[in-house]
Amino acid sequence: MPDEEPVAAPISAATAGGADGDAEPAAAPAPPRRRRWLRLVRRLALLAAAGVLAVLLLIKGSVIWVRSGADGHLFTEQTVPAAPVALVLGAQVYADGTPSPFLEARLDLARRLLETGKVKVLLVSGDNMHHEYDEPTAMRAWLMAHGVPERKIVRDYAGFDTYDSCARAKRVFGVTQVTVVTQSYHIARAVMLCRHIGLEAAGVGDDSVSRFKGPWRSNARREYPACVKVVYDVASGRDPVYLGQHETGVEDALREG
Template identity: 45%
Template sequence: MTGTAIGVAGGTLALAGVSARVAAPAAGRLYTLADAPTAPVVIVPGARVRNGWPMPMLRGRLDVAVALLADGRARSVLVSGDAGGRSGDEIAAMTGYLVAHGVGREVIATDPYGLDTYDTCHRAAQVYGVTTALIATQDFHLPRAVALGRRAGIDMAGVVAGCDCRLRTRVRNVLREYLLSRPKALVEMHFPRPPRVGSAADGASTGILA
């Protein structure tokens, strides 16, 4: 085996180890929509929007929230993303989509400073007082999201969201998850940092997330 091959094999094993360590706290806490448990709130992390409307990945997450609210397995929803995102206002797009699909504004809380998954989870706990929650996102992202939520002090379970995405989009996101996001999460889990925006009044005192 050449030195290059050995290096590639070693790097692959290292990444696999990192991924397993990040995902470990989520073991036994990942569900499909059909078997998801109940919780006071479902958290929807943001993703790209286009022309003020969620793109397929984000729509998949929101559709899970709509279903959980409709059958009473969640009483409220916290949409958490970047209101000043490069693709547009994720919060406005998510809120508009939920309302268009029959969700009352009175059960929607908004966090415009969920700039990444870590911030979404820590702000949910610290700013919005969330102690028990479901989180809805795609399968490749879900173990990390649940692990970070639990590290933030939330009794969290994850619900798999679909994605009517192009293969190229899915491959790009899976690669980013394993090559970049999980190594970053491992550092954050062992060396917690404050959220980049630590406090905001949005939704924090409404009581709908209790």
């Protein structure tokens, strides 16, 4: 009986190889626990990406809304229309009572507006939550040292933030028309808030301290989350931290002339 032709054995994945005959081992499937972990990581990554996108959209929308609310109401020192009151927003005061360069620039701008007849009274609004820290008194002292009569200056001790300063100008001091004075990166938010609260408001922003590049950039960046806070303040219609009774300081100063 003739010899039978040998039957070739089937080639398995374990024995299949390249031209040299070496086999490539098959990849083992991932254990179930590892697959679940990978799915969880992917889901968390997608949720994180969605959260970041939502925050960015909220910030961008808030900034656009704030700027649109101030559009057409921002001026230079020379072109701002006359108003009875300048609302000068507070900023850092050093331990010795000296205004920081940013606050000093605001005060000097307000002083010039008073001198040129653009405004008649300066309402200086700042933080005096603690006895040892008093922005409005430091602001008044600087103005008086630079030739502004005391009768032209009214202090608001409870301007703890921009919203409170604007709300108190209207609800406590009875102001109806105002020129807001602050730095230019802040002016749109301040004017928009004042106008939303019901003040006829225009704004003049100071750029002179942009020479302090680091603090200027840092403060400008803070405006983005601050615009989100504006959305909350406006939507909630909250009262200022301290409202108090009506004060006649601005009325008295305007009457005295």
